[in-house]
Amino acid sequence: MKKQKLRSNLITYGIVLAAYVIVQALIAADSLSSMMKGLLVPLCVYVVLAVSLNLVVGISGELSLGHAGFMCVGAFSGAFFSKCIQDVLTFSPLRLLIAMLIGAAVAAVFGILIGIPVLRLKGDYLAIVTLAFGEIIKNVMNIFYVGIDGAGFHFSTQDEFALNLAADGRMIISGPTGITQTPKDATFTAGIILVLITLFIVLNLIDSRDGRAIMSIRDNRIAAESIGINITKYKLMAFTISAALAGAAGALYAHNLSSLTAKKFDYNTSILALVFVVLGGIGNIRGSIIAAVLLTALPELLRGLSSYRMLIYSIVLIVMMLFNWAPKALEWRERNLGRFFKTSPNK
Amino acid sequence: MALMVEIKNLGISFGGLRAVSELDMEIKKGELYGLIGPNGAGKTTVFNLLTGVYHPDTGSFKLDGEELIGKKTIDINKAGIARTFQNIRLFKGLSVLDNVKAGLHNHYRYSTAAGIFRLPSYRNAERQMDEKAMELLKVFELDGLADHLAANLPYGQQRKLEIARALATDPKLLLLDEPAAGMNPNETQALMDTIRFVRDEFDMTILLIEHDMKLVSGICERLTVLNFGQLLAQGPTAEVLSNPQVIKAYLGE
Structure with a gap:
């Protein structure tokens, strides 16, 4: 069992590394379209988003629809840091690293603040309230104005002029226009490293005392309580770690865009992350990675087929659903692909 | 022998329903104690009161001298009570x-x-x-x-x-809620041996709810009988099971 788990985890890391090597080879051979190149960092972002959401949905068993909100918080705080420091700290990998750490930390704080009231709810109610919190975060960011001048930071929720910036001042966050000209520090290598770190944290957490506690609450809350497991603590732990990882992903995302606006983080993004998780198999980490990559890259790859594009996309969605959930398909996988695929979550 | 469990005047109402009232019970260290009664008598409610799932309106409950009323479920587990459930509650994905x-x-x-x-x-x-x-x-x-x-x-x-999971928490008192439910006579027989073995091997005090009279008379040393939330009879197993009131409660007039 232990060995099996370890091997399964190693395969997951292996897939990510193999993908990295292949893409690097393709870039070196100059056979990757600029469209695909532009997609590399978002792919990593979505993989991290899906894996971290799977920690809440699959491992902790709570339906959260506000994941984009944490990504938003991470994106803005990370980009804010880089904007402020870009003239002082010019070594971009370090700047990106610090920005991602800040994004993760701020998102974690939001995870705790939102988690404490929200995790008292269950099921549909939890889903609705997280959805609402995600939208609140987005809308608050949308009216946020921050500028800097010799006297320090100026905040407002009115407009740029309410900041009363001195002549030498400059805007950092300007409401609906968001943050523009964030240093473009994000690289595919940085993205892959973030994916690997995320996998390391999530996979090791699952296979530890804390992970066992989190999954026992998912499987039977009353029994978990009866053996002395602190429900609130462990639900909050899963929620917060998930939020922090989404925040780091958001910071990476922000450093790949020339203009960062809050409206990118609406519920569509949350739902998209949930689609990755559900189609990849709830609780199946490797599945989340594959689903996120496939469903992000597919629309671009199929661009040549123009009008058939969405048709093929939806067929792929259905096929993935069957592959992961239909009993017959599971049986077939068990028989033929048992070595490579997990047939049930967390086995 | 020292007392492990001391329950005094325990009672709870749900709305107008007096689910358990004025329950007194004492269990000695290392005893195998049975809690029986017809369906709806309040047996599982007693378990839920003892494990902090419900909080009683009246009464006190001491485990090994420590008052546990008002404590949360996880603290009660830490104080030394573990339980099983009438409808099995395992962590199925683990x-x-x-x-x-x-x-x-x-x-x-x-x-x-x-x-x-x-x-x-x-x-x-x-x-x-x-x-x-x-x-x-x-x-x-x-x-x-x-x-x-x-x-x-x-x-x-x-x-x-x-x-096994309950014992892993290293309890002083083990509560078993209908351990033989759904078992055939052979399995029940084996279960009786297991329960006795657990008591002897782990030096455990065990309180169990059971409808299977063969199991109850086979392993329980003393019994408490509940009927409509009220204490009906209490004492050594053989004595209680031959009590006319108990027979009446189970079989009717």
Whole structure:
């Protein structure tokens, strides 16, 4: 069992590394379209988003629809840091690293603040309230104005002029226009490293005392309580770690865009992350990675087929659903692909 | 012999329904005690009161001299009470081994960071947990199934696993809620041996709810009979089971 788990985890890391090597080879051979190149960092972002959401949905068993909100918080705080420091700290990998750490930390704080009231709810109610919190975060960011001048930071929720910036001042966050000209520090290598770190944290957490506690609450809350497991603590732990990882992903995302606006983080993004998780198999980490990559890259790859594009996309969605959930398909996988695929979550 | 459980004047109402009232009960250390009564008599409610799922309106409850009324479920578990459930509540997505290891949660500790970064404290604690859990599984002859998912076990073994998980929390008092429900006579017989073995081997005090009179008369030393939330009879098993009022409550006039 232990060995099996370890091997399964190693395969997951292996897939990510193999993908990295292949893409690097393709870039070196100059056979990757600029469209695909532009997609590399978002792919990593979505993989991290899906894996971290799977920690809440699959491992902790709570339906959260506000994941984009944490990504938003991470994106803005990370980009804010880089904007402020870009003239002082010019070594971009370090700047990106610090920005991602800040994004993760701020998102974690939001995870705790939102988690404490929200995790008292269950099921549909939890889903609705997280959805609402995600939208609140987005809308608050949308009216946020921050500028800097010799006297320090100026905040407002009115407009740029309410900041009363001195002549030498400059805007950092300007409401609906968001943050523009964030240093473009994000690289595919940085993205892959973030994916690997995320996998390391999530996979090791699952296979530890804390992970066992989190999954026992998912499987039977009353029994978990009866053996002395602190429900609130462990639900909050899963929620917060998930939020922090989404925040780091958001910071990476922000450093790949020339203009960062809050409206990118609406519920569509949350739902998209949930689609990755559900189609990849709830609780199946490797599945989340594959689903996120496939469903992000597919629309671009199929661009040549123009009008058939969405048709093929939806067929792929259905096929993935069957592959992961239909009993017959599971049986077939068990028989033929048992070595490579997990047939049930967390086995 | 010293008292393990002291219940005085325990009572709870749900709306207008007096589910349990004025219950007094004393269980000695190492005793095998039965709580019986017709359906709806309030037996499981008593278990829920003792484990902090419900909080009583009146009364007191001491475990080994420590007052537990008003405490939360997890603190009551830490104080030394573990239970099984009438409708089995296992962690179905976890392996048999992990179910027991979940029960060891509060006895072997390491930090979250140690778990993520696989520090020596993680390795040590996990190894000890594996050993301890396998020991417990051996008692219930489940060690060969350690890697199976709990959901895939047959019914009788699921009941045993639930007891193993409860014992993993190292309780002073074990509450068994209808351990023989759904078992055939052979399985019940084996279960009786297991319960006796647990009591002797772990020096455990056991309070059990059961409808199977063969099991009750076979292993329980003393009984309390509830009827409509009221105490009907109390005392040594043979005496209680021949009490005309008890027979009337079970069989009618």
